[in-house]
Amino acid sequence: MRNDGRPIPTLEVSAAQQQIHLHTFFILQEVTATSRHYVDRLFDPDPQNVLQGVIDMKNAVIGNNKQKANLIVLGAVPRLLYLLQQSSSSLELRTECAVVLGSLAMGTENNIKSLVDCHIIPALLQGLLCSDLIFIEACLRCLRTVFISPVTPVQLLYTDPTVIPHLMSLLSRSRHTKEYITQIFAHCCKTPEHQTVLFNHSAIQNIAPLLISPSDKVRMQALKCFSVLAYENTQVSMTLVNVLVDGEQLSQVFVRMMQRDKPIEMQLTAAKCLTYMCRAGAIRTDDNCIILKTLPCLVRMCSKERLLEERVEGAETLAYLMEPDVELQRIASFTDHLVSMLADYFKYPSSVSAITDIKRLDHDLKHAHELRQAAFKLYASLGSNDEDIRKKITETENMMDRIVSGLSESSIKVRLAAVRCLHSLSRSVQQLRTSFHDHAVWKPLMKLLQNAPDEVLVMASSTLCNLLLEFSPSKEPILDSGVIELLCSLTQSDSPALRVNGIWALMNMAFQADQKVKVEIVRALGTEQLFRLLSDPDTNVLMKTLGLLRNLLSTRPHIDQIMSSHGKQIMQAVTLILEGEHSIEVKEQTLCILANIADGNTAKELIMTNDDMLQKIKYYMGHSNVKLQLAATFCISNLIWNEEDGSQERQDKLKDMGFVDILHKLTQASDPNLCDRAKTAMQQYLA
């Protein structure tokens, strides 16, 4: 508010409105006048008057946001901070200053911003070095209020490395220090670095005893600390399992906090702690405290009786807990009708709330996106392994429709979760054949792929890979929608995950495909890009590219056709890979490609005329790895196959090169497959 006494109307307003405007202005002006009086008293030369002034100010600002804003505008904060920091100030005055500042912080976010801008945090942290407990508590209370605000950068807690150890040492001073400090930690531990700092300063040992504090608030904040410390942190989690609180294992303390008559927040947070410990490998997934306690507790959090926020957190935590474990997924899938319970997450805002009251509608709207994405995440996790569960999910009311509309929602979070869910369900052959096709999920999926952030693209393209599987009825329409260009462009992405998915999808697409499709793939991808992918630093990309080549080089006419146009480059690439430092799998895949080439009519000659290549094959036939021996033998077997033109010459040449001896030796191999393969090859000579 400006103080020059002149309202500045920015819009043309009606007379009535203007009156109101002026009216409020006058009230404000009065308030400002009294506020100024409070600030003036802070500058009184008599310290006793200053103290009384601060006390009066304290009483004036309680619960009065206007007054708080006024005092901040009038510059009370720097003066209060000055008084607070002055060692000449009496302890009483310093304490009262901290109390008033704490009260100011209780106001709006703007208040907090102003306080932080005035460097309140270092000043208060400095204040903690004082020996007086009352003063320390006042400072901590204010710091707590500042730090739990979303506008305060949490980093400010870690700038001075002496702060955390000092807070640890203050922790046990009183009930209030316990509550405030744990609350600060719980809010300011946002990154692995923060976790490490707190961990290194014995946060666990210091906070663990607070879990059995007689104060509900202290217990709750201590519990929250553990949940943020343990999140995706193996070191913390592993330490936690060995902590004893009053002779009891920490996990058992958490289990007790999940009892159904405990406050919901406590149950939920305790379940999070155990979930994080479990995911970090500190607790086995088949431990009773997970199977019989944590999982049912989280399922309960998803029930209709819980608040919307709790349902979101419950579903997300549960999804995270069971993601890697099929047994947990199975148990959750039949616990308390979870699958159908989640269907309710999509019913916000409900038609009832829209009619009954605006507040409720607003609340529902605010959480609707969060609810939907949480439900999708949980469905994704539930269905990631078990076919029966996927079936159950797709049979849930309107499930596929919900996914389809989720894919095109405005919220990225929902889109991502929806596509994750779709991806999880797309692992089901049956669903690919039925519901996926019935609901034409490929359409929104393709749309999503056109323009989406990388994380969505990764999921969407991965789903597309499954939709392009040979038996998927969606494959045809997707092909017709110009997917090849899109996938080829993905292979040029900077993200290895996207490159893998792009080439993987192409590989699936090329499997037993028409000549036309294969030609189109080669054309769209371009040999240059193909060879670039063959030298990709990511092994996965390389493997899938080789897989694509192998799929392209199947059935004789296709082999000959492709080899006639790209034979030289392909042979070069194969040579390069066989000569390079690659894993057994890569080399095996490459030898399989060579075997496919050897199956061609004209393509064979590309190998037969390449003595260097033949030497390589010979080398791999004598390799110590059976898989490579097998693939190389397969290649030779194709080259010497009877009933084909020129087989006699090839047999002769290879015999001269000493292949027969090798084959003979391989007929004695201990591996039955290799032995059989060698024998079959030898028969070609005998015939």
Add this chain to the structure above:
Amino acid sequence: MALPSCQQCALRRALCSTTVPTRHCRAAVIRGYLTAAVSLLTKMAELGAGSLLTGDPAFSYQEHELNERLKRLYPAVNEEETPLPRSWSPKDKYSYIGLSQNNLRVHYKGHGKNHKDAASVRATHPIPAACGIYYFEVKIVSKGRDGYMGIGLSAQGVNMNRLPGWDKHSYGYHGDDGHSFCSSGTGQPYGPTFTTGDVIGCCVNLINNTCFYTKNGHSLGNNLMKNDLRPNLYPTVGLQTPGEIVDANFGQQPFVFDIEDYMSEWRAKIHSMIARFPIGERLGDWQSVLQNMVSSYLVHHGYCATAMAFSRATETMIQEDQTSIKNRQRIQKLVLAGRVGEAIDATQQLYPGLLEHNPNLLFMLKCRQFVEMVNGTDSEVRCFSVHSPKSQDSYPGSPNLSPRHGATNAHLHSTGADSPTCSNGVTPTNKNKSHNKYTGVSSASSSPSSSPSSVNYSESNSTDSTKSQPHSATSNQETSDSEMEIEAEHYSNGVTESSARIMNGTYKHQEILQADDSSVGNGVADDSCSSRQLCGGNQAATERMIQFGRELQALSEQLCRQYGKNATHKKMLQDAFSLLAYSDPWNCPVGQQLDPMQREAICSALNSAILESQNLPKQPPLMLALGQATECVQLMARVRSGSCSFARVDNFLH
């Protein structure tokens, strides 16, 4: 214990401050009183419950555990009225069902060709509504040929040649398809299938009338039917193919599913429902009602000064005249001190005609007087024994020995204030404590008393005679008053219900009859043991007693002529006279009568009679309200309102 401390607190406030306590403080005081008063009831209930468990010496461990668990899970169930299911019924089953292992194992012994060969068995008893939440489990020992097993509930009379759920008033979860059947031949998809090795549970929630099943400790979620459960359902299993075997667990073993956790949620729900019960604008009314209840309770029991202090603090009115309260208080104290003769005299003097109109009460009092004579406490025999030096040992509670002043005084009060047991029935630890204390005191002061103990005694307990009491004269009136109140409290804390059960004993009684306790309890004090003789060991007293006995006999005969035979009277008289048949009456089969606790019933009856004669309620409204609440909860169980299980009165008495 809340009562004494709150009382002191109220007193302190009344004495020291002029301000009216805040609403919060007042509420706390009221709560304190309510709590203390009604916790006695709880104690009683527990005593009653405890006695049920004794008896059978061949108690198997499993049965013991079963009883313990059932008691813990369903505390509100009165098994005498509504027994809990403990096994399958050998009578209520289809012939294709075989039972073994104490009727807990069920096996199929029919042909199992088709659904017409289905067979079920019900438990011995239906699920009582007072369970609130009921749970049982069944372990599938073998799925047999096809695993067509159904677990669930059915009403009495439902055809047993069927699986549970197929017919009206039956419900079941079936293993072969995982469907739930609710009184219908077609099931609803419900949960997973189950087979050999699985443990299936069935939980009935009688609060919201729903039911859910569990598999291996996991809740499968509520059944689709709502508000549909019929009352009086029996746990039921049904089998259909050969080889199917299941074992029931009605609480014999720990359950796989954490049912207690589920119950705790509902308990919390119901408690918060009660706590949040809206009273709206009637807040003020409620407060004054509560204040009146507390005040009338105090008045009823004659806690005169406390009642006055309370009424001053809360600005409430006391109906009864203060002297009247004090009179009653005096009479009660006399009875509780065992001086029944004096009590009768005082009653006749203060309330002429009262006992004449209540011949039964008079007879009871006289019988008690006789018992007290045997005990050596009644004044008619005590007057003989004052000269006996031993009498000092017998009456360590007399005022010059009583730790009312000086160092032990503080201790006594603090014990009264802190110990949760002192006014709440006697616990062994407390007993020992007071023992040792008083044994010590009595032996230390065995010098002959200068003043007649009877006089001293009477004065110490009577506010009227404080002036003649040298000790009290020195202290100021208020202090004396407050001490009196506290002591009075210890004396006359006994409360009776309509059923005339004795509500508690207080350690003060032990103080008076310390000799008894020590000899019975731990035999530390040999001298006090020997001192305990018939009528205090005085010949003249014994003669007086015998004479009194004859008078009593005559009175009995007269009553018999006037009102006809009275079995109660006869028994009472017989019991009292029987005491004389033993050389050590304190340690004989009828010796219980000598226990000072026995004075409380008669004391309460006399107090009620006096109040009635003054046209005042013979029961304090607080006790009526409490009794009504307790009755209501029991009534809820009878009308099958399951929430009664979690709304028990004793849950609210701490």
